[in-house]
Amino acid sequence: MKIALLGYGKMGQVIERIALERGHEIVLKKDEFSTYDGLSTADVAIDFSVPTAAVSNISSCFNANVPVVSGTTGWLEHYDEMIALCAAKNGGFISSSNFSLGVNLFFEFNEYLAKIMAPFDHYKVDMEEIHHDQKLDAPSGTAISLAKGVIKNSNYSNWTLDTAKENEIHIEAVRTGNVPGTHTVTYNSEVDSIEIKHTAHNREGFALGAVIAAEWLAGKHGVFTMKDVLNLNSK
Template sequence: MNIALLGYGRMGKSIEAIALNRNHKITLKIANATDDYDFSNVDVAIDFSIPNAAVTNIKKALDAGVPVISGTTGWLENYDDIINYCNTKNGTFLYASNFSLGVNIFFEINKKLSQLMAGFPDYSTEIEEIHHTQKLDAPSGTAITLAEQIIEQTNYKNWTLEQPKADEIHIEAKRIPEVPGTHEITYNSEIDSISIRHTAHSRQGFALGAVIAAEWIKDKKGVFSMKDVLKING
């Protein structure tokens, strides 16, 4: 499979190494949005760029009829526009706030726990996420996904990085050098606390998941998620 890397930072380089090890070829690398987009020898594009380049990268791939997956976060105010654009182009698009197999399992655990906790209003909910200092957005896309899952199942209305109101989930975003990523959800009451946590030990899980998603999405049409790739129901 011929792969375009849209964004060639640390994640792009990790994806490249895994893709080559799985006998794929990297036929296009876009380091920034001013580079030449030549998709003539590309089967699938993988976008791990920066927020202000992601929309351009994705649309360029869709314009060329190339399936594109994106793990870039911080641009989701344009998500609906991209979905409409993909459908207009009869294209193929997959976005995931996190491509790690473990994190996607964690999402399902978070959803189930939030369903259970919805009936116990004495517990307050908070999220802590820790990432490396080069991560540009805060909170992480994964933390936002976790918060949105909880909001769907409970009486919370929003999340915030500030001091929370009664109907808001507080997200604490920490940036520490050389930390691949940790996410923890805690339910606190006067009596006890309940926590679930996912800790990434390296970027390899994210990169491998992205390559697996690219392998899966090739030759498909439509808008997908990692639940489709991993066949996670519910």
């Protein structure tokens, strides 16, 4: 399979190595100084760039008839616009806040726990996410996805980085060192606490998941999620 890499930072380089190990060919490695030459020859593109480049990268893929997997976060105010363009161009698209297989299973655990905890309103939900100090957005896209998973299955209506109101989930965003990503969801009461936690040890899991998503998406048309890739929609 021929892959275009849109964004060639630390994640892009790990994705390149894993893609090559799995027998794929890299036909474009785009950074902020290069062009899209070679994009039209790709079977699929993987976008791990920066928020300011994501819309241009994704649009270019749709216009070149190349399905795209995007792991860039911080650009979702343009998400509906990109979905409309995908439909207009009959493109293929997967966007995820986190492609790690473990994190996507964690998303499922989180929603299940939220569902069974919903009747017990004496528990208050809090979240913490810890990332390296070079991460541009806060809270992380993964933390927002976790909060949305709780909101969908409970009486909570919003999340906040500030002091939470009664129907809000507080997210504590910590930036320190070289932490790849740690996410914790805690249900606190006066008598006990229930906690689920995912800790990434390196970038390998994110990169492998993105390549697996690209392998799954190649040749498909439509908008999909990692639930489709992992066959979790029927669970």
